[in-house]
Amino acid sequence: MLQRKQKDKRDNQIKTTRLPLVEALLHCAGIYRIPFGHKEKALSRLDRSLIAGLPVFQGIAPEDLDRIISRAHAQRVPKGQAIFEQEYEAHFFFLLLDGHVRVVKSTPEGQEVIVRYISPGELIGIAHALGRTTYPASAIAAADCVVLAWPSSLWSEFAAAFPNFGANTYKTVGSRLQDAHTLVVEMSTEQVDQRVAHALLKLVKQSGKQTPDGLLIDFPISRQDIAEMTGTTLHTVSRLLTAWEERGLVKSGRQKVTVVDPDRLLLLAEGRDQRN
Amino acid sequence: MLQRKQKDKRDNQIKTTRLPLVEALLHCAGIYRIPFGHKEKALSRLDRSLIAGLPVFQGIAPEDLDRIISRAHAQRVPKGQAIFEQEYEAHFFFLLLDGHVRVVKSTPEGQEVIVRYISPGELIGIAHALGRTTYPASAIAAADCVVLAWPSSLWSEFAAAFPNFGANTYKTVGSRLQDAHTLVVEMSTEQVDQRVAHALLKLVKQSGKQTPDGLLIDFPISRQDIAEMTGTTLHTVSRLLTAWEERGLVKSGRQKVTVVDPDRLLLLAEGRDQRN
DNA sequence: GGCCTACTTTGCTGCAGCGCAAACAAAAGG
DNA sequence: CCTTTTGTTTGCGCTGCAGCAAAGTAGGCC
Numbered sequence: 001m002l003q004r005k006q007k008d009k010r011d012n013q014i015k016t017t018r019l020p021l022v023e024a025l026l027h028c029a030g031i032y033r034i035p036f037g038h039k040e041k042a043l044s045r046l047d048r049s050l051i052a053g054l055p056v057f058q059g060i061a062p063e064d065l066d067r068i069i070s071r072a073h074a075q076r077v078p079k080g081q082a083i084f085e086q087e088y089e090a091h092f093f094f095l096l097l098d099g100h101v102r103v104v105k106s107t108p109e110g111q112e113v114i115v116r117y118i119s120p121g122e123l124i125g126i127a128h129a130l131g132r133t134t135y136p137a138s139a140i141a142a143a144d145c146v147v148l149a150w151p152s153s154l155w156s157e158f159a160a161a162f163p164n165f166g167a168n169t170y171k172t173v174g175s176r177l178q179d180a181h182t183l184v185v186e187m188s189t190e191q192v193d194q195r196v197a198h199a200l201l202k203l204v205k206q207s208g209k210q211t212p213d214g215l216l217i218d219f220p221i222s223r224q225d226i227a228e229m230t231g232t233t234l235h236t237v238s239r240l241l242t243a244w245e246e247r248g249l250v251k252s253g254r255q256k257v258t259v260v261d262p263d264r265l266l267l268l269a270e271g272r273d274q275r276n
Numbered sequence: 277m278l279q280r281k282q283k284d285k286r287d288n289q290i291k292t293t294r295l296p297l298v299e300a301l302l303h304c305a306g307i308y309r310i311p312f313g314h315k316e317k318a319l320s321r322l323d324r325s326l327i328a329g330l331p332v333f334q335g336i337a338p339e340d341l342d343r344i345i346s347r348a349h350a351q352r353v354p355k356g357q358a359i360f361e362q363e364y365e366a367h368f369f370f371l372l373l374d375g376h377v378r379v380v381k382s383t384p385e386g387q388e389v390i391v392r393y394i395s396p397g398e399l400i401g402i403a404h405a406l407g408r409t410t411y412p413a414s415a416i417a418a419a420d421c422v423v424l425a426w427p428s429s430l431w432s433e434f435a436a437a438f439p440n441f442g443a444n445t446y447k448t449v450g451s452r453l454q455d456a457h458t459l460v461v462e463m464s465t466e467q468v469d470q471r472v473a474h475a476l477l478k479l480v481k482q483s484g485k486q487t488p489d490g491l492l493i494d495f496p497i498s499r500q501d502i503a504e505m506t507g508t509t510l511h512t513v514s515r516l517l518t519a520w521e522e523r524g525l526v527k528s529g530r531q532k533v534t535v536v537d538p539d540r541l542l543l544l545a546e547g548r549d550q551r552n
Numbered sequence: 553g554g555c556c557t558a559c560t561t562t563g564c565t566g567c568a569g570c571g572c573a574a575a576c577a578a579a580a581g582g
Numbered sequence: 583c584c585t586t587t588t589g590t591t592t593g594c595g596c597t598g599c600a601g602c603a604a605a606g607t608a609g610g611c612c
Contacts, residue, residue: 105461109547113464115457130450136457170446173453174406180456181391181412185381187463188389188507192569222589231464236569238591254578254589271385468599498559509600514561530559530608554612561606571596580587 054121056095056172059164068158068165072148079220083124083139083147090127090135092149096120099145100207100219104228105137114228116179117142117219119207122172128155129169143219187231190271195230196240197269200250204259213251214260222255330397332371332448335440344434344441348424355496359400359415359423366403366411368425372396375421376483376495380504381413390504392455393418393495395483398448404431405445419495463507466547471506472516473545476526480535489527490536498531 051057052065060068074097077083083094086106101118115137118124124139124147150158159166186195200217208215223234223241230237241257244250249265251258259265267273327333328341336344350373353359359370362382377394391413394400400415400423426434435442462471476493484491499510499517506513517533520526525541527534535541543549 105457107461107465109465111465113461115460129446130453131447132450132454136454170405170449171407173446173449174408177406177449177453177456178408178412180453180460181381184391184456184459184463185383185389187460188504189383189385189387223591224589228464233570234590235571235592238589239569242591499561500559510560511562511601512599514559515599518561555610556612557608557610559606559608562604564602566599566601568598568600569596570598571594573593574591576589576591578587578589580585582583582585 051095051097054095056121056123056165056168058168060162064162068150068162069148071154072150075147075149077141077145077147079141079144081141083141083145084135085138086136087134090125090133090152093123093125093128093152093155094139094150095148096122096124097146097148100142101139101145102142102225103137103139112228113231114225116176117203117206123169126155126169126173128152129159129173142221142225192230192232192236193240194269194271196226196232196237197265199226199229200257200259201262201265201269203257204262208259211258213258215262216256216258220255221257226257327371327373330371332397332399332441332444334444336438340438344438345424347430348426351423351425353417353421353423355417355420357417359417359421360411361414362412363410366401366409366428369399369401369404369428369431370415370426371424372398372400373422373424376418377415377421378418378501379413379415388504389507390501392452393479393482399445402431402445402449404428405435405449418497418501468506468508468512469516470545470547472502472508472513473541475502475505476533476535477538477541477545479533480538484535487534489534491538492532492534496531497533502533 048062048065048069051069052060052062057065057068072095077099083101084090084092086104096118098120100120101124103115103118103124105113105115107113118139125135127133127135130136159169186198190198203217203221204215207218209218210216223237226237227234241250241252244265245252247264249259249261249268251260264273324338324341324345327345328336328338333341333344348371353375359377360366360368362380372394374396376396377400379391379394379400381389381391383389394415401411403409403411406412435445462474466474479493479497480491483494485494486492499513502513503510517526517528520541521528523540525535525537525544527536540549
């Protein structure tokens with residue numbers, strides 16, 4: 001397909017240095033705050049009752065949930081930093097509380113492919129649930145993030161002690177497998193414009209925020225990112241977006257995309273577009 | 277990428293009619309045979325002791341294994357027939373005992389993508405382990421097959437009663453997720469020739485049989501099949517194979533591919549090929 | 553044996569979209 | 583405020599590969 005010469009800019013991920021996990025570990029107990037650069041991030045509202053509502057913890061008794069959460073460490077990850085990196089020993093698994101994360105696989109040649117985006121409430125780094133001891137991909141904070149981290153060794157312990165927890169994470173793995181397969185099908189059968197359209201629609205579905213203009217993708221995303229999701233180049237993505245903007249399908253700016261007309265974009269994604 | 281006009285020949289899978297599951301159901305007890313067209317297929321050697329050696333049943337007590345196997349029905353599937361079809365209710369899950377199966381996803385437009393090949397000993401149709409009630413893809417016998425079939429309702433029962441069974445199937449799902457992700461990366465970053473080379477190498481690794489000429493892919497596979505694995509057209513695959521045959525990398529005939537020089541093919545797959 | 557069907561080969565044409573290059577614009581940082 | 587960095591736009595040429603067409607070939611089947 002393409003042969004993007006290494007990763008245009010964003011060379012070698014200089015910014016994404018490995019996180020010292022010691023830093024910013026706050027015990028989850030009652031009300032607390034994590035200082036977050038200029039703004040303070042109040043975690044008080046992300047208490048047990050809220051966490052309990054997440055799909056991962058569905059069907060788990062409150063006291064069990066307490067036991068699970070009490071073993072976690074909260075951690076903040078500034079935009080651009082790695083939560084974990086491909087091929088490293090998977091010492092921890094994570095729950096994203098706030099922010100957005102992109103999961104990236106790098107080829108030996110240094111090209112990068114964005115496998116998926118993670119939204120708050122989802123698990124990441126569950127390498128052990130896949131029967132691995134190393135992370136199969138890197139997780140980079142697409143925006144400032146807050147995560148809960150557990151030592152990986154606890155994963156099997158939790159899964160054994162709380163069958164629902166195991167079942168729920170496996171359900172996650174299952175649906176990710178299906179997503180991956182649809183992606184393969186898209187990559188095999190669709191033209192670039194359809195793939196990009198599909199990618200935008202997925203992003204909007206996953207984290208679209210209603211604005212006067214339309215549905216805004218709620219985290220910074222560059223042309224390069226979209227290119228790495230769809231197996232094309234940032235140039236082509238740029239051209240497509242400007243063309244679509246002229247047609248009133250989307251509206252976009254620096255690291256920002258708003259889908260104005262999802263219906264027509266869907267038509268385009270499915271190749272049932274009248275013009276071109 | 278491509279835009280293969282529907283599925284060239286092999287129109288609408290006329291041959292892959294749905295199987296009457298009633299037919300050829302033999303209870304797994306002791307030594308038995310399934311008549312198989314011209315040749316008789318002796319299943320006597322596929323008895324418990326052999327089945328017990330499969331990864332799926334690792335760590336399961338012999339008496340539990342008996343209980344599991346006693347609830348299965350053996351079934352033969354002639355080449356070209358579907359074991360199950362996409363979108364149908366997943367009433368059964370299967371264990372492939374003999375033969376080879378291709379897992380195919382069809383797009384609404386009628387294009388088909390081969391998601392993976394299944395070898396003997398692997399599970400298929402485990403929709404319930406993915407949290408689905410319908411099959412996400414079709415499974416077509418690439419050669420005459422023998423499968424064990426269980427009603428899907430038993431899956432959760434087994435997983436609960438025999439933790440190892442559950443864990444092992446989840447491990448399967450996990451590794452399939454990883455395979456799918458590598459496939460996505462390949463589709464995103466590689467040229468057609470690299471993708472085809474990688475596909476051949478995977479097939480050979482999975483079911484290569486040593487022959488005087490080299491490693492033969494041990495089931496009938498057409499140019500069209502390879503094209504559907506790699507997101508290209510049978511024409512391009514044909515051209516590549518003849519070119520490679522001239523260079524002594526492979527040897528191929530009708531529905532038959534032998535990899536003569538896996539090392540040089542790997543170089544090509546990784547784009548470290550000297551010429552072109 | 554001979555027909556028919558399914559698979560394969562090969563040439564030619566066209567174009568989607570990549571590679572390269574260069575200018576621009578908006579943040580960030582000092 | 584100015585400078586630097588990082589993301590975006592746009593033009594142009596080139597090519598990998600799909601699309602089309604048509605002929606050749608191997609098996610299956612009667």
